[in-house]
Amino acid sequence: MRRALELLRAPRHLPFGCLIAGLLLTAWPATIFADAWADLSATRTDLTPEDLARVESVTAPTKDFSKPEDYETMQGGAGTSRKRVNADAFSQASANITFAQQATFKLGNALFRKNWVSSPSSTQASDGLGPLFNERACQNCHLKDGRGRPPLGADGTTSMFLRLARAASNAEEQATIARHEALNFPDPVYGTQLQELAVPGLAGEGRMSVTYTEEPVTLGDGGTVSLRRPAYSVNDLAYGPLDSATTLSPRLTPPMIGLGLVEQIHPADILAHADPGDRDGDGISGRPNIVPAETTGKPALGRFGWKAEAASIRQQSADALATDIGISSPEAPRHWGDCTEAEPACLAMADGVQPRLGDTEAPVPVMDLITFYAQNLAVPARRDVGGKDVLAGKRAFYEMGCAACHTPKFVTRRDTPDKAQAFQLIWPYSDFLLHDMGEGLADGQPVGDATGNEWRTPPLWGIGLTGRVGGGHAFFLHDGRARNLTEAILWHGGEGTKARDRFAAADAATRAALIRFLESL
Incomplete structure (x- = not known):
């Protein structure tokens, strides 16, 4: 690290923070900046002026190839x-993490790979799955901590999901979005994501279907490349039709590095x-996407997810546990995952909360380990x-x-x-x-x-x-x-x-x- 930071010794002519502040003041109206981004600094508050200059120099685009x-x-x-x-x-x-942190990383890895089971179960620290879910373990979606894949024949869809949502439909909902209190609105029956799997005694919500149409593209030198255009639908819906305003958005699990x-x-x-x-x-x-930050209660800069919908790794992890696996946490205390009031059989199922361990299925110590693993x-x-x-x-x-x-x-x-x-x-x-x-x-x-x-x-x-x-x-x-x-x-x-x-x-x-x-x- 010491050698790498030698790069930061080069001088520059204009403080980096001045460039950023100038851009922000000309790019967005002051009222928007003041209201939505009050907690987002327009300048780097962590560096001295000398360090700002070095950072600007070392991050400048190269011209020598x-x-x-x-x-x-x-x-x-x-x-x-x-x-x-x-x-x-x-x-x-x-x-560059310490020996003690390596142990924490390995514990987090074990939780990331752990298969959750349905409640009630004799393995009380592992129950709480679903009741509706897409997978039983984080690692089963993030294959080898890497990128997911689309459905391949009978192999299933466990590393690609369908997000379900609709836009604001009235002035009140539009105001909620504008205040950064919500991202969009779920399907009234199926919630925020199609859950293909369910615990025993309950039916999964449906099955994602994708078909492809090949479209040739001619390159400048006369060569051709065939692109495949996907079309998505949902088959075998178990709880009635989707709302007419609900949109389907396929999402592949991204790499974790x-x-x-x-x-x-x-x-x-x-x-x-x-x-x-x-x-x-x-x-x-x-x-930028300015999003609700449940951990602080204030709008924050989104930087994770396909549409930059999450502001922190902890929140992203909590949302994934609740939505993909059906596991509650302090950041997303939804014991029944993505079940809605229109799915009463789901809400009647047992949850996996163990009071002696905490008031959620993945209490603070579990979230600490999973978050550390994802961060490192x-x-x-x-x-x-x-x-x-x-x-x-x-x-x-x-x-x-x-x-x-x-x-x-x-x-x-x-x-x-x-x-x-x-x-x-x-x-x-x-x-x-x-x-x-x-x-x-x-x-x-x-x-x-x-x-x-x-x-x-x-x-x-x-x-x-x-x-x-x-x-x-x-x-x-x-x-x-x-x-x-x-x-x-x-x-x-x-x-x-x-x-x-x-x-x-x-x-x-x-x-x-x-x-x-x-x-x-």
Whole structure:
């Protein structure tokens, strides 16, 4: 870590905080900033002016593609895993945590892998499953702590779910969204997510169905690529029809690596990249999703989830436990998971709360361990960063405009709760903002400030190891429709149209180099 921070000694000409504050004041009306983001600092309050200058210097986009940047291999900072690349590449602990913390990490890993059982059960610390659920363990969805996959024949859908929601339908609901007290509104019968499985004595809610239509795309050099367009529906609904206003949004489980580092990026650094009105005219108008933060009761900057709907790892973990598995926690005290009043048989089932352990099925000690585990899954080291084709692909990545949304670098805050994540130069390749990706990728489901066309820029670190970790599969985008990285790029629309078109128009060698660069991440 000490060596990596030598990078931060370079001077700069204008304090970083001044640039951020200036952008914020011109990008959004003062009333919005004051009301919604009162607790989000427009400047980095954790650094001295000298450190601000160093951070600005080290995170500036590179202009030299003749060689790797300093410490580019260590894309997760000092916590980067240098262990052998294999199927467990996403399951390693941060390299810079203490020996005692490694024990905590392993306990969290055990809970992440634990299969919950239905109540009542003799294994009282493990019961509380469902009653309606999608999986019995976190690890069963986040395969090897990596990316999920879409349904493959009879293999089921356990690592991709259908989110159910509708937009505000009246002035009162619109005001609730505007005050950042809710993200959207659930289906009145089936809740926020389709639950395909159920405990004994209860029927699952239904079954997701997906069909694909192949659509050929012609590239600039005459080659063709076939994209598959998905169509989603729900079969065998057990409790009546869905509401006519309910939208279906498929969500693939994302990789778990580097989450603790993302959590420690200062809000000012994320907001600095936002340009809602596209004032600079580059066609990119990323904006933040300000979301309810149940842990604090105040609006917060969303940075996790496909639409940046969660502000913290703890809240994201609690929501997943409640919605995917049906396990309650202090942050999401829903003992019956996603069951609704329209499903009385579900609500009549026994819950798994053990008063001697706490007043929820996953009490504070359990949530502490699961959260620590999720915060400390290491990012693997880059490979072949100095390869000729990798460097050529990196140049193409910048020149095509990919880095306008996939921001390469950040430096985490100094005042982190855990010093292992403090002041780290990291390379997530994301701005963590919402972008309109066009009608082709739209799900039509608003989530807080995110529209039905908008998605958070997903981090790219580790993307080249997707197949290795996923047992040979490599499906990309929010619903896994892309079967490789080329297809994923060609699905970009909206704000990604220019970059996509430049990629499609490039010669085969340039396209191959860009893919090679992505595979090195």
